[in-house]
Amino acid sequence: MKVAVLSGKGGTGKTLVAVNLAAAAEKCTYIDADVEAPNGYLFFKPTETQSRNVTVKIPYVDDLKCTGCRKCVEFCKFNALAYIHNRLMVFEDICHSCGGCLLVCPENALNEKEKPIGEIVTGNSQSVSLKLGKMNLGESTGVPIIKALLEDIQDPVVIDGPPGSACTVMETIKNVDYCVLVAEPTEFGKHNLAMVHELLKGYGKPFGVVLNKTTDQDNPSKEYCTEENIPILMEIPYDEKLGRLNSEGLIAVREDVHYKTLFEQLYQKIEIGGRS
Template identity: 55%
Template sequence: MKIAILSGKGGTGKTFVAVNLAAALGKSTYVDCDVEEPNGKLFFKPEIIEKKKVTIYLPAFDKEKCVGCRECVDFCRFNALVFIKGTPIVFPEICHPCGGCKIVCKYDAVSEEKKEVGEVLVGKSGETHFLSGIMNIGEASGVPVIKELLGSIPDNRNTVIDCPPGSGCMVMESIKDVDYCILVAEPTEFGRHNLEMVHQLVTVFEKPLGIVLNKCTEEENPSKDFCLENKIDIVAEIPFDKDLGRDNSNGEIVYYSNDKAKRIFNVLSGIVEKKVCQ
């Protein structure tokens, strides 16, 4: 069972839900795919047992062999290749290292150069298998790091994937093979807007989903209104609670330290398991 935790923006409580759900599931795998700013390690405090460099292969051109046929340029659907004054040039920031330009070159003028783009950490924290990645500073995309992370997930455990915030390419990569998505939202108009955005993305991917409403009070909740108006399943409502907020801010997994949180996440884990098995 693979569960993705998403939010339309940072600060909604996405990691709060992800780490505590992973704890509630017992022998689980937690995957921190927020590779621009991973913070799951602040909660699990894992013992790191392995570090793996993430590399990609970018095209390199042999100007002596290149005849200027432009087949590589015509092949590249991302427009990462151009010819300027008869010289092939690659824009690494928009290259999706598929290797296609090397395959289509009839003159063996294209080779590949390895480039390090990030790192994956493998660790353990109690019963939880821990995976986290971070992209190198200056890299345009964390997708290669996320692919390496997702390829490192063991098959025999329930998995909670802590996605990047928003609805961009890294989020799409994170959810493409999951069984269920949990969308975390705040009780504000801004929270509703961001919930709508990420809900559209998950709907395009045709993934079953449920909403966790976080920081709930007795006041108006536009995010809840959106769910009711569109008949979207609300799987948990977590109250605004100073104790939970304080402990979470101190890097604690509140499932272990707060009875109220333990009840909430035990119920949530049971609901999710039932929905995945339907």
């Protein structure tokens, strides 16, 4: 089973849930697809790490062949090409690597080169295998890194997804079996939960919600789940001990029997939900 853990924004406890869910599943692959700010490794502290670059193809110009027809400029909807002072310019940072400019060039004046946009790091932590993606600063999208992360993976898999509902999230959930949404008990948390909920409805993916940092006070996120008939998989109370473990980069499942039991039960509920 492939499980994606999502949230409408950062800071809800998404990584807390993803890390502990992977640890509770024991023999599991944990994938950190939050490529702009991966931090799962801070908890798992992987050993035997290896890394490899992720590259994309971007165009470069043969000035001797370019006649300045501007067909490639007109084609590019991302404005990554411009003809300035009798020369074709390529703005690499906003190129989306679609390759269309090469196809429309009548003079074959455009070719492609590899550009590194990030890296994938792999490692191990007890019975958990780790894969995490890191996007280089200034890059326009992490989608190619997420695609590379999700290649050749074997079940069971827990994916720590990017926050929000952008293209990176859509790429993350494309082939998963179940999605876990993590929400905090605030109006802002409710708003962002609704945003991701709308995305998942469009994909037809089974999902449930983990309510984090719950107290005896009103919980707008819980109210939203009730109104929308969204299954609540687990409520994690606001707990000073859990907060301390998390701040010290420790995995609660490996430190506390109570939380080991709770996350094992959560994984069982997800397995049932993914099969139904």
